[in-house]
Amino acid sequence: MKVRFAPSPTGFLHIGGARTCLFNWLYARAKGGSFILRIEDTDQSRSKKEYLDEILFSLAWLGLDWDELHYQSQRFDVYRGIAKKLLEEGRAYLAEDGSGAVIFRMPQKTAEIDDMIHGRITFDTGLIKDQVLIKSDQSPTYNFACVVDDAAMGITHIIRGDDHISNTPKQVVLYEALGYSLPRFAHIPMILGAGGGRMSKRAGATAISEYRSMGFLSEALVNYLMLLGWSPGNNQEIISLKDAVAKFDICDANKTAATFDMNKLLWLNSQYIKTCGAGKLTELIVPFLKDRNLIADNNFDGKFTGNVLQLFTERAQTLGELADAMKPFFVKDVEFDVHAKEKFLAQDLSGAFGTLKDRFAGMSDFSAAEIERVFRQVAEELGLTTKQLIHPLRAALSGKTVGPGMFELIAVLGRERTVERMERAIQLYKHRPV
């Protein structure tokens, strides 16, 4: 059993391509077959090295490894040889315009396939015009190179998008003309954009690399892609690549097109962020913090970073969001949200802040529990409710109106920085506009 994913390096790896690749990979791994990658770079002018690198990198990032790698650009002589044979047999002819193109004479018949997902599909090839095999620049066309290679490489199952159904009869007649036996076909449903049509940049991101840079974990993205057109059963939503291999069969794939739903992807991502473990999450977040210039390249406080991370792990849906939320802990001066500033300046609390700050400064055990004890004690002494003090304090320390629990936040921020920021807040109170 052998399958392939055949991307064209004329663009980035997108959601649809990644899902097609995933289903091929899953099927190969589930059945103990092999999975090959074939780069369809026959269009010399549109193929770019940068796209190729991006595709290879994205596939590796997703965890989809291949057993063989082929390039169609290195096989032009093979296609030409086979086209020549077809020419000699009279199944193809030279273009009359003298351009050198080789054109296949379309037979009039009923082509039929037994699709693993759709069942029997029949086509009347009499409705299809003669097909170009070799273009005037002597490069092969897609349908021709595809058939030649699938046969040459021993592909047994062709798993590809629904949009290729109409290419199938053109390929079937070529298989027959060349005396090759037909592989099995499995046409999986397409992934539609939020609007209902094809996914496009307008309807949201399409490139896998964009999801990576937004801070999606590859496991979450792969998990989401699996759920589009397939279900592991038992109402299971969270599933690893490894577990999916044990349950996957291409026959169980759906027939119906699926609409891409960012909300569910975000939810899955947040689940993976919460459960992937502190060690792995730290590793993942570091590049995002560096990107934002919040930590230095090779010199930063790992323990502190881990502590801050823990504060926000439950609250973020992407690594990007997580890194943004962590920002107040890595900058010298707090930046205030508009609302935070309003809330914070509403009432002069410089007196209370002063008292609290001094008590914090005198603490030896600066743990969340101790901070809470001291805080509540001070509030009571001053005749203030905890709410009256907590919200302005959060604004003063983080610049935000929302965030982690106050005491955990203070403990992580540390005594020194807490005191420093409270002193700055007291100054702000003194100079606030009336």
Added chain:
RNA sequence: GUCCCCAUCGUCUAGCCUGGUCUAGGACACGAGCUUUUCAAGCUUGCGACACCGGUUCAAAUCCGGUUGGGGACGCCA
């Protein structure tokens, strides 16, 4: 225009093949509540679908036909 594919909550789906166990299950989203120092998270709970019409059958989400709707393909792109 021609050909092809598809049709269960707003979205992803389970069920369909092998009709009865389906007053159709789960997840996301949304609403309410609990918890609470805010926001999340978590827990409880609500809302919400078999596109339509016919046929077969004692019985249809499940089988058949049609209608409508949606998607795709018709390149010397892949």
